[in-house]
Amino acid sequence: MKPTQVRLGGGGSTPGKHGVFLGGWGNFGGMKQKGIISYGVAPNRQYPLAGAFHDAIFNTWRRFSSQVLYWAPATVAGYYIMNWAIERNEYLNSKAGRAEFAEEE
Incomplete structure (x- = not known):
């Protein structure tokens, strides 16, 4: 049987075990997301004008x-x-x- 998303979200279990993550809302310390790419520019490389x-x-x-x-x-x-x-x-x-x-x- 597969555990539900609520069970994976934490609750009463201690974080650090396999399949148990911290926080039930907002994905605090949640599983690593795949397929999300973010880019950034260093502040000294930004020339807005x-x-x-x-x-x-x-x-x-x-x-x-x-x-x-x-x-x-x-x-x-x-x-x-x-x-x-x-x-x-x-x-x-x-x-x-x-x-x-x-x-x-």
Whole structure:
């Protein structure tokens, strides 16, 4: 007959005997796990911002250059149209503009 997991977990038995392990919950001192691999990096080998500034510059340039043709023409056209409209408004509200277009209103 095979002992149950609760029996293997300890309880009243003394640890150290074959098949008896310390602790019933959380696997305190439990059996060795197989197939679990863990990796670690030494604190003096960790560089959390290594290459971040370099990558930020080139990634920003790559993204900017791929998108500039979508928004730059509209921005330039909008600037020139707005500039023309402001100058036209200032002229029409000036003394010369009112004199030229007074009879049209």
